[in-house]
Amino acid sequence: xxxxxxxxxxxxxxxxxxxxxxxxxxxxxxxxxxxxxxxxxxxxxxxxxxxxxxxxxxxxxxxxxxxxxxxxxxxxxxxxxxxxxxxxxxxxxxxxxxxxxxxxxxxxxxxxxxxxxxxxxxxxxxxxxxxxxxxxxxxxxxxxxxxxxxxxxxxxxxxxxxxxxxxxxxxxxxxxxxxxxxxxxxxxxxxxxxxxxxxxxxxxxxxxxxxxxxxxxxxxxxxxxxxxxxxxxxxxxxxxxxxxxxxxxxxxxxxxxxxxxxxxxxxxxxxxxxxxxxxxxxxxxxxxxxxxxxxxxxxxxxxxxxxxxxxxxxxxxxxxxxxxxxxxxxxxxxxxxxxxxxxxxxxxxxxxxxxxxxxxxxxxxxxxxxxxxxxxxxxxxxxxxxxxxxxxxxxxxxxxxxxxxxxxxxxxxxxxxxxxxxxxxxxxxxxxxxxxxxxxxxxxxxxxxxxxxxxxxxxxxxxxxxxxxxxxxxxxxxxxxxxxxxxxxxxxxxxxxxxxxxxxxxxxxxxxxxxxxxxxxxxxxxxxxxxxxxxxxxxxxxxxxxxxxxxxxxxxxxxxxxxxxxxxxxxxxxxxxxxxxxxxxxxxxxxxxxxxxxxxxxxxxxxxxxxxxxxxxxxxxxxxxxxxxxxxxxxxxxxxxxxxxxxxxxxxxxxxxxxxxxxxxxxxxxxxxxxxxxxxxxxxxxxxxxxxxxxxxxxxxxxxxxxxxxxxxxxxxxxxxxxxxxxxxxxx
Amino acid sequence: xxxxxxxxxxxxxxxxxxxxxxxxxxxxxxxxxxxxxxxxxxxxxxxxxxxxxxxxxxxxxxxxxxxxxxxxxxxxxxxxxxxxxxxxxxxxxxxxxxxxxxxxxxxxxxxxxxxxxxxxxxxxxxxxxxxxxxxxxxxxxxxxxxxxxxxxxxxxxxxxxxxxxxxxxxxxxxxxxxx
Ligand code: SF4
Ligand code: SF4
Ligand code: SF4
Numbered sequence: 001x002x003x004x005x006x007x008x009x010x011x012x013x014x015x016x017x018x019x020x021x022x023x024x025x026x027x028x029x030x031x032x033x034x035x036x037x038x039x040x041x042x043x044x045x046x047x048x049x050x051x052x053x054x055x056x057x058x059x060x061x062x063x064x065x066x067x068x069x070x071x072x073x074x075x076x077x078x079x080x081x082x083x084x085x086x087x088x089x090x091x092x093x094x095x096x097x098x099x100x101x102x103x104x105x106x107x108x109x110x111x112x113x114x115x116x117x118x119x120x121x122x123x124x125x126x127x128x129x130x131x132x133x134x135x136x137x138x139x140x141x142x143x144x145x146x147x148x149x150x151x152x153x154x155x156x157x158x159x160x161x162x163x164x165x166x167x168x169x170x171x172x173x174x175x176x177x178x179x180x181x182x183x184x185x186x187x188x189x190x191x192x193x194x195x196x197x198x199x200x201x202x203x204x205x206x207x208x209x210x211x212x213x214x215x216x217x218x219x220x221x222x223x224x225x226x227x228x229x230x231x232x233x234x235x236x237x238x239x240x241x242x243x244x245x246x247x248x249x250x251x252x253x254x255x256x257x258x259x260x261x262x263x264x265x266x267x268x269x270x271x272x273x274x275x276x277x278x279x280x281x282x283x284x285x286x287x288x289x290x291x292x293x294x295x296x297x298x299x300x301x302x303x304x305x306x307x308x309x310x311x312x313x314x315x316x317x318x319x320x321x322x323x324x325x326x327x328x329x330x331x332x333x334x335x336x337x338x339x340x341x342x343x344x345x346x347x348x349x350x351x352x353x354x355x356x357x358x359x360x361x362x363x364x365x366x367x368x369x370x371x372x373x374x375x376x377x378x379x380x381x382x383x384x385x386x387x388x389x390x391x392x393x394x395x396x397x398x399x400x401x402x403x404x405x406x407x408x409x410x411x412x413x414x415x416x417x418x419x420x421x422x423x424x425x426x427x428x429x430x431x432x433x434x435x436x437x438x439x440x441x442x443x444x445x446x447x448x449x450x451x452x453x454x455x456x457x458x459x460x461x462x463x464x465x466x467x468x469x470x471x472x473x474x475x476x477x478x479x480x481x482x483x484x485x486x487x488x489x490x491x492x493x494x495x496x497x498x499x500x501x502x503x504x505x506x507x508x509x510x511x512x513x514x515x516x517x518x519x520x521x522x523x524x525x526x527x528x529x530x531x532x533x534x535x536x537x538x539x540x541x542x543x544x545x546x547x548x549x550x551x552x553x554x555x556x557x558x559x560x561x562x563x564x565x566x567x568x569x570x571x572x573x574x575x576x577x578x579x580x581x582x583x584x585x586x587x588x589x590x591x592x593x594x595x596x597x598x599x600x601x602x603x604x605x606x607x608x609x610x611x612x613x614x615x616x617x618x619x620x621x622x623x624x625x626x627x628x629x630x631x632x633x634x635x636x637x638x639x640x641x642x643x644x645x646x647x648x649x650x651x652x653x654x655x656x657x658x659x660x661x662x663x664x665x666x667x668x669x670x671x672x673x674x675x676x677x678x679x680x681x682x683x684x685x686x687x688x689x690x691x692x693x694x695x696x697x698x699x700x701x702x703x704x705x706x707x708x709x710x711x712x713x714x715x716x717x718x719x720x721x722x723x724x725x726x727x728x729x730x731x732x
Numbered sequence: 733x734x735x736x737x738x739x740x741x742x743x744x745x746x747x748x749x750x751x752x753x754x755x756x757x758x759x760x761x762x763x764x765x766x767x768x769x770x771x772x773x774x775x776x777x778x779x780x781x782x783x784x785x786x787x788x789x790x791x792x793x794x795x796x797x798x799x800x801x802x803x804x805x806x807x808x809x810x811x812x813x814x815x816x817x818x819x820x821x822x823x824x825x826x827x828x829x830x831x832x833x834x835x836x837x838x839x840x841x842x843x844x845x846x847x848x849x850x851x852x853x854x855x856x857x858x859x860x861x862x863x864x865x866x867x868x869x870x871x872x873x874x875x876x877x878x879x880x881x882x883x884x885x886x887x888x889x890x891x892x893x894x895x896x897x898x899x900x901x902x903x904x905x906x907x908x909x910x911x
Contacts, residue, residue, distance in 0.1 A: 070757035072867070083869050086750035092757050214746030219869055226744045226870035244746050247774075247783035254779035614748035626756060629763050630749050639778065673778045 040066050046497040047074050047551025049482055051474030052087035053617040054150050056482045057219050058552050061497035068095050068498045076552045078488055085217040086615045093626035094473045099693055101458055101470030102502040114463045114691050124467055129517035131450040135422050141165045142387040143422040145409045149429035154480040155511035156427050161382045162523035166389045171434040173403035179718045180337040182399045183347025186581050188360050189571030192333045193485055200224035202364040205234040205325035211334040214244040216612040236318050241681050242674035251318050257607050257679050258340050258598035259308040264349035266304030267319045268296045271356050276323035278358030288580025295592045326357040328364025340598050341711025341720030349593040355577045367560040372489030374481055375539040393418045397717035398587045405717040413444035423450040432460035433619040436710035436719045457623055458692035470504045477506035478529040489555030493547045605725035607679040610703035619685035622696040633700035635670040637681040643671035655729040658706045667701035734877035736813035736851055737906035739885040744872035747772055747785040751864035758863035762842055767849045789849040790837040791905030792816045798829040815853050820845040834901040
């Protein structure tokens with residue numbers, strides 16, 4: 001929300017009923033949890049790690065007289081450095097949200113009608129176990145699929161493997177960063193990973209292509225970006241929208257959507273033709289450079305201008321700027337990369353540009369992360385899988401390795417091929433907003449014999465479930481250990497700081513109880529999660545007690561750059577950086593990225609773009625009272641001249657109709673100079689239609705609802721979603 | 733005696749509102765109200781745009797129309813740091829100060845008193861920084877003694893270009909924006 005003056009703010013929120021922030025009384029004690037917090041007097045400060053997004057920042061929770069007061073960053077934690085992002089700071093609201101799920105629910109009418117019977121945990125587990133056992137007999141255990149997001153899914157993954165299903169996925173691959181990982185792995189033999197291995201803070205030149213750091217609040221990245229700004233790093237922003245990052249940039253390139261590969265090729269041609277690349281680095285570590293140069297040298301800035309609309313001189317100047325600061329030039333790989341269906345190749349072009357600049361493995365480019373790995377729990381071996389995962393039959397998408405394709409599982413659920421999927425177990429991911437083409441998702445759901453949703457709020461996907469299991473929020477539970485690969489090795493703990501207000505339970509407890517009902521008790525030999533965590537930590541010479549104290553244990557620091565002694569290693573088939581990819585050529589793809597034109601919006605239509613706001617994560621946080629208070633509905637960014645042509649002013653409500661005739665809920669116009677005329681933009685995650693979540697019901701519009709078209713990436717099955725066009729419907 | 737103030741680097745601020753949320757939880761601000769807020773100002777025609785993002789709050793001015801207009805003495809200048817405060821118990825909620833403040837920095841709390849930023853004086857007196865300053869993920873806010881020429885804030889003002897909000901209002905604000 002821009003220009004949020006106090007009066008305007010008061011007016012906007014005038015309709016909200018004012019309530020005290022803290023939820024009073026009625027705290028039940030968690031069965032099986034070791035402690036209860038409700039009676040403690042005085043101030044307690046308890047370390048844990050955040051779950052408002054997947055970044056997992058270390059936090060300190062302040063609990064005053066048994067009530068949650070505030071959440072701050074844990075200064076010992078390398079991800080947060082003692083400062084959380086706005087969502088993390090608003091984490092208190094996840095606990096106090098009055099619209100949370102309170103008890104287990106079983107559906108009592110048609111799917112999607114959101115009519116429920118409240119049941120006990122025992123009844124819920126009996127219901128699920130009976131269905132899962134039947135599915136196992138009738139179709140085999142592989143007929144169950146797990147969709148999950150975040151670390152809380154870890155115990156359910158274990159449960160599903162113990163049950164015997166290989167089908168386990170998350171939208172974070174095919175709907176988000178999958179293409180990026182594939183593009184980088186094809187080039188350098190390794191993925192970018194999460195948290196991104198980008199050395200933003202030491203970069204002297206940073207190139208952001210559609211990546212809107214600062215609106216996208218991945219904490220460490222934003223902190224480092226700010227340091228780079230402070231150090232006068234040269235920032236180049238490529239975006240159809242004048243983002244917050246663009247306002248910090250030396251060069252802003254207002255690119256025509258869908259043409260990024262053309263720009264990347266032209267940049268590389270300038271660097272190659274003017275011999276601005278890192279000669280030593282390429283000769284030492286690269287292969288296929290001759291073929292690569294022969295091909296990319298043809299892409300002149302003049303050629304790219306026709307596609308991208310970017311002045312050829314600016315293309316030259318920015319290419320030289322990148323070269324000037326090499327190898328401390330970071331062409332940021334972005335995160336949400338599923339745009340146009342050629343995203344793995346675009347990401348590979350980004351990887352290649354970094355390779356030319358010699359930034360992979362170098363200070364100010366990409367560091368070599370390492371993780372303080374904690375041994376796994378010594379479980380008995382899982383039952384042998386009888387079938388392969390079905391997300392990618394016959395390796396249709398040859399480079400979809402490592403993770404499964406969520407939309408592939410959805411497709412198999414619709415077609416029943418290569419074998420039937422009859423049950424979905426969904427943990428903490430609102431597939432209604434996360435997957436493209438809602439109709440297909442609902443069609444798949446209608447084919448199921450069982451659909452279970454575990455969530456903290458009655459999300460839209462929960463509305464379609466047969467059984468809904470209410471989870472305690474992160475501040476009320478233990479989770480698995482966080483040992484993310486980072487600049488330094490560390491392990492962090494998530495531990496409860498306060499009781500759940502009602503009958504919500506932690507995921508580990510659900511997985512264990514349900515596992516036992518399924519006859520998988522042998523796979524849950526631990527009494528409770530503390531025992532599980534302590535066992536893992538003891539295998540590394542630590543203990544739960546030790547980790548609980550400060551929340552973080554750090555490993556010894558090690559060099560993270562080639563120049564500091566890290567042995568360069570490229571796990572590609574050639575063992576080198578592959579400027580020319582035989583892997584791609586052999587599979588029938590372009591061994592060097594090429595530009596292909598994408599369809600453009602017909603007259604009167606605009607490309608629908610979407611992104612993030614700093615105070616929200618996907619569609620998970622819209623009901624959080626602290627975050628909702630600052631951002632309760634999204635707006636449609638419309639170029640000011642375009643708006644004028646349509647007689648639209650900021651604040652006017654319109655609907656959007658897409659190329660397939662799907663009409664959105666009403667959304668307020670934001671007429672602004674900060675966007676091109678051929679596209680419109682909104683923050684993702686709004687326009688929710690869960691009737692149980694009254695505070696967010698039809699607040700703003702849903703980009704996902706308008707994403708009926710998607711373009712599948714032939715390399716890895718990612719779903720390019722920025723391929724939808726919308727027109728304005730004035731009648732609201 | 734110190735004169736507390738803030739120096740805020742608009743080059744670094746990303747407008748994320750973390751400072752707003754941190755203030756709300758630190759000071760238990762009720763839903764629908766806030767003591768600090770973000771202003772985004774942009775000028776120019778696409779794609780040639782200049783933009784400044786500012787986090788704003790009470791300027792703890794040196795000339796205080798909000799104090800002089802107060803009929804009860806609730807609105808006052810604290811004996812440490814020149815911090816402008818409201819004694820809730822003495823406030824009758826007459827809104828004179830809300831009207832007098834040219835920055836729109838005050839609001840009437842649902843409990844009936846005028847409320848606004850306190851520079852988190854309860855933290856400052858313990859040697860901590862205000863909540864907004866401590867949370868900011870871009871480290872763009874600096875707090876300290878403007879009368880001490882060696883303080884971080886004074887040094888920043890000496891070395892960088894800055895502006896204040898509504899310099900013509902005659903209030904001598906103590907929040908400075910680096911450009
Ligand atoms: S980036 Fe923000 S929401 Fe994500 S884990 Fe960190 S503090 Fe929490
Ligand atoms: S927390 Fe910092 S970066 Fe975010 S809006 Fe406030 S001042 Fe700006
Ligand atoms: S900003 Fe307003 S409320 Fe604050 S001291 Fe100045 S005049 Fe008074």
